[in-house]
Amino acid sequence: MASQLPFELLIEICSYLSPIDLYSLSMICKRYRKLLWLNKSATTQSIWRTARHKFMPHITLPPPDGMSEQQFIYMMVLIQRCMFCEEEDRWKLAMHFEFRMYCCQRCLAERTVSRDTLIKEWEIPIYLLPCMQPLTANAQRPQLFLMKEVKSLLKNYKKLTNDKERKIWINEKSQRMAKLKDTNREYNNQHDIGRYDHNERLERLFRTLHMSTDYPYMFRGRRCTSREIW
Numbered sequence: 001m002a003s004q005l006p007f008e009l010l011i012e013i014c015s016y017l018s019p020i021d022l023y024s025l026s027m028i029c030k031r032y033r034k035l036l037w038l039n040k041s042a043t044t045q046s047i048w049r050t051a052r053h054k055f056m057p058h059i060t061l062p063p064p065d066g067m068s069e070q071q072f073i074y075m076m077v078l079i080q081r082c083m084f085c086e087e088e089d090r091w092k093l094a095m096h097f098e099f100r101m102y103c104c105q106r107c108l109a110e111r112t113v114s115r116d117t118l119i120k121e122w123e124i125p126i127y128l129l130p131c132m133q134p135l136t137a138n139a140q141r142p143q144l145f146l147m148k149e150v151k152s153l154l155k156n157y158k159k160l161t162n163d164k165e166r167k168i169w170i171n172e173k174s175q176r177m178a179k180l181k182d183t184n185r186e187y188n189n190q191h192d193i194g195r196y197d198h199n200e201r202l203e204r205l206f207r208t209l210h211m212s213t214d215y216p217y218m219f220r221g222r223r224c225t226s227r228e229i230w
């Protein structure tokens, strides 16, 4: 019977469902999946937006540019494993909205490079660092940059032909990144408020402040020569 419901009625029913229910519904059959997951239509966006406003009032920010409502909610609430390796231990998992990643420490380390490694081994000039979105350092890890982003930044930087062009480009990028920093911090906060209760947030803070990381050696970033990078 459910598969034969008129479309309008189905949309009406969806408007009463929480994000978790919507996600379950999208797993039932292709028709529901098309409506709720694959489709980027205004109707799909509106269904998930309604659920977000009703059931997740702590998330006041809309999805960032380029992310649909359903991808955003999946990332903020629904995902339960590392997005790369399926690790399920929640103490090893964390949201890094700066990189659009919910992942374990190991996968984070494999995809990032520390500020120190960037400067000393990759020989990236310091003036290029503000052009990227880093993860702020904490007691467990140094300031990290996403390798993919570093490489793409260098590729674009090398296309610039003169100093004037480079200066303007760096200025624009740095300003954009500075603005993004606060927004990303807020996304991370809102994620943590939704996913963890008060006690878990305290425990996480405690672990960040007092425990040493499991993989300190990995946060140096993958070994590679500056020639390989440039």
Ligand SMILES: [Zn+2]
Binding pocket: 082, 083, 084, 085, 086, 087, 103, 104, 105, 106, 107, 108
């Ligand atoms: Zn992982």
